[in-house]
Amino acid sequence: MKVHILDDWFNTLRELPCFSLLKGHDVTVWTDHESDEAALSARLAAAECIVLFRERTAVTRGLLERLPNLRLISQRGAWPHVDVDACTDSGVLLCSNTGADGVNYAAAELTFALILAAMRQLPQQMASAKAGRWQMGVGRTLRGRTLGLYGYGRIARAVADYARAFGMDVLWWASEEGRARASAAGLHVAQSRAAFFEQCDVVSLHLRLTSGTRGIVTGEDLGRMSPRSVLVNTSRAALITPGALLAALKAGRPGMAAVDVFESEPLTDANDALLSHPKLIATPHIGFVTEDEFDKQFADIFEQVNAYSAGVPIHMVNPSVFAR
Structure with missing residues (x-):
């Protein structure tokens, strides 16, 4: 899959053990934040999967309508920044592990x-x-x-x-x-x-x-x-x-x-x-910003990508998309 990871501001993920889970995928990591929707959609034009870095980027209906190749959004935790109805209408599956074991x-x-x-x-x-x-x-x-x-x-x-x-x-x-x-x-x-x-x-x-x-x-x-x-x-x-x-x-x-x-x-x-x-x-939203926490959280996220790629998605928020 063509996987695009957004907002990895310090290019941290490539150095973590969990990144090996994406072996075999075509991965692009964006290390800055793009707030302009038109520019962001141009970046993601080829993306089949978007990996979100917590809530750093909002996924709106307007953005989804510009991404015809997108099939999966993988993240962890709550999703107030994602328009789930728009995902469903666009045929995009949202996967997010909200019941992960352990304490942050x-x-x-x-x-x-x-x-x-x-x-x-x-x-x-x-x-x-x-x-x-x-x-x-x-x-x-x-x-x-x-x-x-x-x-x-x-x-x-x-x-x-x-x-x-x-x-x-x-x-x-x-x-x-x-x-x-x-x-x-x-x-x-x-x-x-x-x-x-x-x-x-x-x-x-x-x-x-x-x-x-x-x-x-x-x-x-x-x-x-x-x-x-x-x-x-x-x-x-x-x-x-x-x-x-x-x-x-x-x-x-x-x-x-x-x-x-x-x-x-x-x-x-x-x-x-x-x-x-x-x-x-x-402090600038660094509550979860440690190497240890990143590795734990993104292991979950990357496992969701692999599960979808294998045809057995996990942690589906809008499962009706996959049922189609």
Whole structure:
């Protein structure tokens, strides 16, 4: 198959063990991001299979209509960036493993790194030291403080383990089903949504982005947070109502935010109002960006390509296409 891999910005995949799974396919790897739909369709004109690098490129109806040779899109995880109905109408099968075993420890580790960075003022202290000004302020200890985890998934549970090792108390909030599972596990669940946001020194979001969770964290929620609290988001920016985080930081509740995700990515405008806000610590969506995590995720993706090529596709999102 003619396989095109999009958005491998650092040309990482060719050096990983999983890349050998594509032996025998005609593989093209694109190491930049093309946002213009016409230019992107020209690149992919011969593609029979597109491999997506998480959510870096949106697959729209307009793009699909320009790709008559395309038969398969292979990716991993959720697919809010893919128009599944348009895929079905165009006869393109979408395969995505959403039930992979194991924990994304890379994302969990970055989450806790951002918590530490915010509470200990690490970016500011480092900048001050390099500028020859030595210390710039006084940070805060994690031990004895409360970490609120919104979402009862595998990543959140890994972050909870790290927090307990640092002597933090962990408070949970989630869907009704998630709260029930947390309670059954003997964990401390907040008495109410309002209490969750009010009582936590740090709130970290760990929800999948779906139609039901889009904008689930509102300006009212953020306004309940303490002026000394921190909001951490390594999941998806769209979990927060558009514009609410910037407005909350301007209002001083929470007092700081540490995020790995933005509403528009890649975000390269240094003057962006949120990115440049003095109370924001930011990383450029690197929660999953480790060699170890890439190898695990793309092994799944490449196995989907091989399964389709062998006539036995797996992890089909729109199986009616294959049934045709």
